[in-house]
Amino acid sequence: MRLLTHNMLSSKIKGVSNGFPLRIEVEKVIEKQVELNPDFLKNIFPKVDWKALVEAGRTMGFAELPEEADLLMLDSSEFLSKFHHALLELHLEEGALVCPETGRKFPVNKGIPNMLLHEDEV
Amino acid sequence: MSSRPESLAPPEIFYDDAEARKYTSSSRIIQIQAKLSERALELLALPDDGIPRLLLDIGCGSGLSGETLTENGHLWVGVDISQSMLDIALDRQVEGDLLLGDMGQGLAIRPGVVDGAISISAVQWLCNADKSSHEPRLRLKAFFGSLHRCLSRGARAVFQVYPENLAQRELILRSAMHAGFAGGVVVDYPHSTKNRKEYLVLTCGPPSLSTATPKGKGEDGESGSDEEFSDEENQTIRTSDRHRPRKKQKTTKKGKGREWLLKKKEQMRRKGNTVPPDTKYTGRKRKSKF
Numbered sequence A: 001m002r003l004l005t006h007n008m009l010s011s012k013i014k015g016v017s018n019g020f021p022l023r024i025e026v027e028k029v030i031e032k033q034v035e036l037n038p039d040f041l042k043n044i045f046p047k048v049d050w051k052a053l054v055e056a057g058r059t060m061g062f063a064e065l066p067e068e069a070d071l072l073m074l075d076s077s078e079f080l081s082k083f084h085h086a087l088l089e090l091h092l093e094e095g096a097l098v099c100p101e102t103g104r105k106f107p108v109n110k111g112i113p114n115m116l117l118h119e120d121e122v
Numbered sequence B: 001m002s003s004r005p006e007s008l009a010p011p012e013i014f015y016d017d018a019e020a021r022k023y024t025s026s027s028r029i030i031q032i033q034a035k036l037s038e039r040a041l042e043l044l045a046l047p048d049d050g051i052p053r054l055l056l057d058i059g060c061g062s063g064l065s066g067e068t069l070t071e072n073g074h075l076w077v078g079v080d081i082s083q084s085m086l087d088i089a090l091d092r093q094v095e096g097d098l099l100l101g102d103m104g105q106g107l108a109i110r111p112g113v114v115d116g117a118i119s120i121s122a123v124q125w126l127c128n129a130d131k132s133s134h135e136p137r138l139r140l141k142a143f144f145g146s147l148h149r150c151l152s153r154g155a156r157a158v159f160q161v162y163p164e165n166l167a168q169r170e171l172i173l174r175s176a177m178h179a180g181f182a183g184g185v186v187v188d189y190p191h192s193t194k195n196r197k198e199y200l201v202l203t204c205g206p207p208s209l210s211t212a213t214p215k216g217k218g219e220d221g222e223s224g225s226d227e228e229f230s231d232e233e234n235q236t237i238r239t240s241d242r243h244r245p246r247k248k249q250k251t252t253k254k255g256k257g258r259e260w261l262l263k264k265k266e267q268m269r270r271k272g273n274t275v276p277p278d279t280k281y282t283g284r285k286r287k288s289k290f
């Protein structure tokens, strides 16, 4: 699972009012290189929750994202490549996602988060 | 009819390791799913600017539909309830990220972040109640509600569906409209028994030029590669812009039947509404007056 996906996920357990961002517990991170597409990054940037991405990156061992970011920075190729790397190249392979309100763990195996809810959580 | 997989077992049981492998190694299925996905992507009508979008593939299975999204340059996140199907997707090294999840529980995605969604041959599964706690209407509501929230404004969702009957199609469509979607059904090759395919084309946000439901293929009698014709199925249905006055909305010809009515009445009672008692007249066919 990429951090892009992590940035979009939110815990929807019954009664939880803010399930975002899910905390990451890391057992294994893998990196997969993909081609950088500036247009995609510019297009997705406004939808990314920057704080959550910075925090997630750090948890995954990548601490090079600036704390704050704005649209102007997208003109810098150095910024773009860090953004690209954090968003699309770091994968949580094994570990868990943790609901920020309830502490409920969603296990991640072979890169796939198990988001299935128990009946009393729906 | 009994050969519908939906009526055999719940999806996470039906699509076990063996079925998942069988499904994904059939060249016929691969070809059909690719075609359906191409068409769904076309109906999504994404801006023609070459920029990759972030899309959802709901009921992504082993990734056959997602592969079409990849080939067209898009990023996608797939959700499926069958671990076996997702395992095959991993084997096939699909590009999209995968989630194990039940769409009937609602999508665990935050608001406004997704550029579009497709779902190929999956949503009809929600019409079944596989557990005693399952109420199809509520599961459809949870699903469409969560989908509506996570799509960005003006984004579309296209579902290729195999409803078992009119009532299922109505139920799916109505749930989508209740969630705030506008749109309708596009039927490709309506005259062909074999090639007839239905797509639910839904749009988030207020109706505009771009929310008009596109035309189906082969509406003028062209039936694709298949030459069989069937008499009953000869029209493209384009209903249910939710901003249209109620009265004009089509209801099914046959009506819903007594069983449906009794269930509905029971539901209303549970909600505390006053409902006339059930008698032998309940849900009886009325003679048309004129």
Ligand SMILES: C[S@@+](CC[C@H](N)C(=O)[O-])C[C@H]1O[C@@H](n2cnc3c(N)ncnc32)[C@H](O)[C@@H]1O
Pocket: B011, B012, B015, B033, B058, B059, B060, B061, B062, B063, B064, B065, B079, B080, B081, B082, B085, B101, B102, B103, B104, B119, B120, B121, B122, B125, B126
């Ligand atoms: C016919 S397969 C289609 C798979 C893929 N879209 C394709 O085109 O090959 C239907 C898929 O829907 C999935 N499905 C059924 N009910 C589901 C649910 N409630 N939530 C998520 N996925 C579901 C099944 O597990 C199965 O993988």
